[in-house]
Amino acid sequence: MQRHETTVNQPVEKEILFYLHNRAPLLFFVLDSKGHIVEANEHAETVTGIQLRGTPLADLVVDFSGTFNPGSFARECHKEHLLNIKTRWGLPQSYYFTFKEVRNQVLVFGRSDAEEIEGTRGKVQSLNEDLNNLARKLHKTNAQLEQLNRLKDQFLGMAAHDLRKPVSAIVHYTEFLLDEASEALTSEHVGFLQTIHSSTALMRRVIDDFLDVSLIESGRFHMNMAARSMEDPMNRSVALHRPVAKKRGVTLKVCLPCPLPMIPMDDFKIEQVLNNLISNAIEHSPPGGEVAMALSLTGEELRVAVRNAGEGIPARDLENLFEPFEGGQALKARGIRSTGLGLSISKKIIEAHQGRIWAENLHEGGAAFCFTLPMSPQNPTEQDP
Amino acid sequence: MKSADSMLNEELYQEYLKALLAGRHKECREKVQMLIHKGMGIKDLYTDLFQRSMYEVGELWENNRITVAREHLATSITDSLLNLVYPSLFATARTGKKAVVSCSVNEYHQIGAKMVADIFELHGWDGHFLGANTPAEDMVRFIHEVKPHVVGLSLSLLSNLDRLKHHIEVIRADFPQMDLLVGGQAFRWGGLEAVRSYGGTQYIPNLERLETTLAEA
Numbered sequence: 001m002q003r004h005e006t007t008v009n010q011p012v013e014k015e016i017l018f019y020l021h022n023r024a025p026l027l028f029f030v031l032d033s034k035g036h037i038v039e040a041n042e043h044a045e046t047v048t049g050i051q052l053r054g055t056p057l058a059d060l061v062v063d064f065s066g067t068f069n070p071g072s073f074a075r076e077c078h079k080e081h082l083l084n085i086k087t088r089w090g091l092p093q094s095y096y097f098t099f100k101e102v103r104n105q106v107l108v109f110g111r112s113d114a115e116e117i118e119g120t121r122g123k124v125q126s127l128n129e130d131l132n133n134l135a136r137k138l139h140k141t142n143a144q145l146e147q148l149n150r151l152k153d154q155f156l157g158m159a160a161h162d163l164r165k166p167v168s169a170i171v172h173y174t175e176f177l178l179d180e181a182s183e184a185l186t187s188e189h190v191g192f193l194q195t196i197h198s199s200t201a202l203m204r205r206v207i208d209d210f211l212d213v214s215l216i217e218s219g220r221f222h223m224n225m226a227a228r229s230m231e232d233p234m235n236r237s238v239a240l241h242r243p244v245a246k247k248r249g250v251t252l253k254v255c256l257p258c259p260l261p262m263i264p265m266d267d268f269k270i271e272q273v274l275n276n277l278i279s280n281a282i283e284h285s286p287p288g289g290e291v292a293m294a295l296s297l298t299g300e301e302l303r304v305a306v307r308n309a310g311e312g313i314p315a316r317d318l319e320n321l322f323e324p325f326e327g328g329q330a331l332k333a334r335g336i337r338s339t340g341l342g343l344s345i346s347k348k349i350i351e352a353h354q355g356r357i358w359a360e361n362l363h364e365g366g367a368a369f370c371f372t373l374p375m376s377p378q379n380p381t382e383q384d385p
Numbered sequence: 386m387k388s389a390d391s392m393l394n395e396e397l398y399q400e401y402l403k404a405l406l407a408g409r410h411k412e413c414r415e416k417v418q419m420l421i422h423k424g425m426g427i428k429d430l431y432t433d434l435f436q437r438s439m440y441e442v443g444e445l446w447e448n449n450r451i452t453v454a455r456e457h458l459a460t461s462i463t464d465s466l467l468n469l470v471y472p473s474l475f476a477t478a479r480t481g482k483k484a485v486v487s488c489s490v491n492e493y494h495q496i497g498a499k500m501v502a503d504i505f506e507l508h509g510w511d512g513h514f515l516g517a518n519t520p521a522e523d524m525v526r527f528i529h530e531v532k533p534h535v536v537g538l539s540l541s542l543l544s545n546l547d548r549l550k551h552h553i554e555v556i557r558a559d560f561p562q563m564d565l566l567v568g569g570q571a572f573r574w575g576g577l578e579a580v581r582s583y584g585g586t587q588y589i590p591n592l593e594r595l596e597t598t599l600a601e602a
Contacts, residue, residue: 125457126517129495132464133516136471136499140506143475 027085027095027110031057035070038105049088057108060085062092073099074106085110149217157214160207167207170200209341213324216348223269223352227262230295230302230373233271238293241278249287252278255294263302263375269349270373273357276342277306277369284310284367301355301372309366313359321359322347346371353377392425393433402438406445406455410462417466427470427507431500432592435463439496443570464496467503480509482602486537487515487524489548497569498539504592505537508599521555528560536560537589540569546576553583566595 020028021041029052030039040052048060061068062084073081077100084092095110174197182190215221238252245252274293281291289309296303313321324344350357350371357371397416404412420430439460446456486502488495495517505512513531515524528536536556540549549567556563567580568589580586589595 121454121457125461126493128461129464129517132468133495133499133514135468136514139468139471140475143472146476147479 025112027097027108029057029108029110031070031106031108033071033104035106044110047085047087047093062086070099070106070108073097074101077101083110153214153217156210157218160210160214164204164207164211167200167204171197171204174200206341209345212345213341216345221348221352223266223349225264225266228265228267229260229262230265230270230304231256231260233265233267233274234293234295234304237271237274237278240275241282244279245282245291248282248285249289250282250285251290252282253290253292255292257295257297260295261297261302261375263373264377265353265373266349270353273346273349273371274304274306276346277371280342280369281306281308281310284308286310298372300375302375303370303372305368305370307362307366307368312361312365313367318359318361322357392420392423393429398434398437401434402441405438405459405462406442406451408455408458408462410465413462413466414469417469421469421473427474428504428592428596430470431504432596435466435500436592439463440570460494460496464499467496467499470503474503474506477507478509479511482509482535483511483513483531483533484535484537485513485515485524485528485531485533486539487519488517488539488541489545489552490518490520491545491548492539492541493517494539494541494570497541498537500592501537501539501566501568501589501595504595505535505599508596510534510599521552524552525555525559528556528563533563535564535566537566537568540567540571540576543571543574543576546571546579549576550579550583553580553586557583566598568595 020026024041025043026041027044027047028041029037029044032038035056035058037052037055037057045052052060057070058068068083073079077098080096080098082094083097084094087093093112095112097108097110100107100109174193177185178190178193178197182193185193212221234254234256238254242252278291278293285291285308291309292305292307294305294307296305322343324341347357350373353373354377355371355373357369359367359369361367401413401416404416417430417434420434442451442456442459445451446453484502484505486498486505488498498517499514502512502514511531511533513527513533515527524536538549538552540546553565553567556565563585565583565586566589567586568591572580572588572590577588580588587598589598
C-alpha cells in the first residue's frame with residue numbers, strides 16, 4: 001500500500017484532531033508511562049460509559065490470560081492486537097488496537113472491523129428470518145393437525161354412535177340366549193356364546209370410551225354438578241364389581257370416614273372414574289388378594305384411594321399412565337384387555353372437578369390410584385373438560 | 386370483530402412506530418398483543434399497523450433519515466410480531482385454494498411477500514411462503530409439487546427487475562396459464578410496463594388491493 005505523506009499545517013491538524021476527539025467512531029487513548037489513561041476521545045467515553053482519565057487501560061480490557069501489557073505492545077507499533085473492551089452495554093466489544101510510543105506516552109488507536117460486523121449482522125438477520133419462517137410453517141402445520149384431529153374426533157364420534165346400537169343388541173340377545181336357551185345347547189355352544197358375550201361387552205366398552213373421548217375433544221362432555229356424598233357412587237361401583245371380584249377370588253374392602261361431606265360433583269361421572277379404577281385394581285390383583293377403597297378428608301379436599309396388591313407399576317409407565325392409550329399399553333403388557341382410554345377419560349373427569357388424579361407404587365407392594373375433589377371448587381358448573 | 390379505528394388511534398400508532406424505530410421489541414409486542422386481545426381484526430392489523438409502519442420505515446431509510454441497520458431491525462421486529470397473529474390466522478376456514486408467494490434471487494426484503502402469503506391464509510387459501518432470495522428453479526420445483534392456483538412474486542429493489550423477469554419467464558415456460566401476481570415497493574419507481582408485457586400477470590400495489598382481488602376471486 002502506498003503511504004500518503006501529508007503536509008501538516010495548523011488548521012488541518014486542528015480539524016483532524018477535533019474529528020478524532022469528537023466524531024470518529026474509533027477508540028483513542030493517550031497513556032502515561034504506567035499505562036494509565038491521560039486522555040481519551042468521546043467515542044471511548046461513550047463505549048465504556050465511565051470516566052476514563054486516570055483509569056488504567058488494563059481495567060477496560062477483558063484479559064483472560066493476564067498478558068496485556070501496553071508497554072510491550074507499543075514496541076510492536078506496526079502490529080495490530082485484537083482486544084475485547086468492557087462496554088456500558090454489558091457485552092464486550094472487539095477492537096483492533098495499534099500502540100505507538102511517542103515521548104514517554106503511548107498513543108492507542110482501536111478500530112472495529114465494519115466488514116465483519118456487517119457480515120455478522122446480515123447473517124444474524126438471515127437466521128432470524130429463517131427462524132420466523134420456520135415458526136410460520138410450524139403454526140400452519142399445527143393448524144392443519146388440529147383440523148385433522150377435529151375430523152378424526154368427528155369420525156370417531158359418528159362411527160361409535162352408529163356402532164353402539166347393533167353391538168348393544170348383540171350383547172342383549174346373547175345374554176337372552178345364555179339365560180333362556182343354555183339347556184338346549186351343547187356345552188361347546190354355550191362356550192361360544194359366552195365368548196361372543198364377553199367380546200361384545202368389551203367392544204361396547206371401547207365404543208363408550210370412544211364416544212366419551214369424542215365428546216371431551218369437542219367440548220360437549222358436560223358435567224352435571226350437584227352437592228352429593230361420595231358414598232353413593234362408591235357404593236354403586238363396589239356393588240357392580242363384587243361379582244367379578246368374587247369370581248377372581250379378590251376381596252373388596254371399603255373404608256369410609258363418618259360423616260362424609262356433601263361436595264359438588266357429577267356423581268355418575270365420578271362413578272365412571274371409580275368403575276375404571278376398581279375394575280383395573282381387580283384385574284391387577286392376584287387371586288386371594290384385596291382391593292381396598294379408602295376415603296379421607298385432608299384440608300379442603302376429599303381424597304379417594306383405590307389400592308391393589310398386584311405387582312406395582314413400572315417407573316417408566318407412571319408418568320404417562322393417564323395419557324390416551326398409554327395406560328392401555330401397560331395393561332396389555334400384563335395380558336389385560338383394555339381400551340387404553342379409561343384412565344385418560346378419568347383424568348379429564350377429575351380435572352373438570354378441579355381435582356387431581358395420580359398413581360403411585362406402595363412400599364408394601366402393589367399400587368394405589370388416587371384422586372382428590374375440592375370441597376369448594378370455583379365456579380363448579382362452568383367446568384367442562 | 387371491532388373496527389380498527391376504535392382500537393388503533395393515531396397516538397397509539399405513533400407510539401408503536403417510535404418503539405419500532407428505537408428497537409424496543411418488547412414494547413411493540415405488548416402493543417400488538419393488546420390490540421389482538423381487544424379484538425382488532427387481522428386484516429386491519431396488517432394494513433393499518435404492520436404495512437403502514439413498514440412503509441414509513443422504508444421512506445425514512447430512502448430519505449437517509451435512518452440507517453440501514455435500524456431499518457433492518459424494524460423489519461426483524463415486525464417479522465417476529467407476525468407470529469402473534471398466526472394461531473388465529475391459520476385457524477380460518479379453508480377454501481381448498483393454494484398460492485405460492487416468494488421473493489426472487491437477490492431479494493432479501495421478505496416481509497412484504499410474507500404478509501401477502503398471510504393475507505391469502507386469512508381468506509382461507511393455503512398461502513405457501515418460500516422466503517427471501519429464492520432461486521427460480523427451486524420455486525418452479527415447489528410449484529410443481531404444490532400445484533397452486535396463483536403465484537405471487539415480490540420486488541423491493543428495482544435493480545432486481547431483471548431477476549424478477551427471469552422468474553416470470555421460468556414459471557411461464559412450465560406453467561403458461563398460471564395466474565401471476567407481482568408487487569412490492571420497487572414498482573413505485575418503475576418496472577410496471579416490463580411485467581405487464583407478460584400475459585396473465587397482475588400488479589398488486591398493496592394489501593388492500595390484494596384483499597379486493599381475493600374477495601372477487
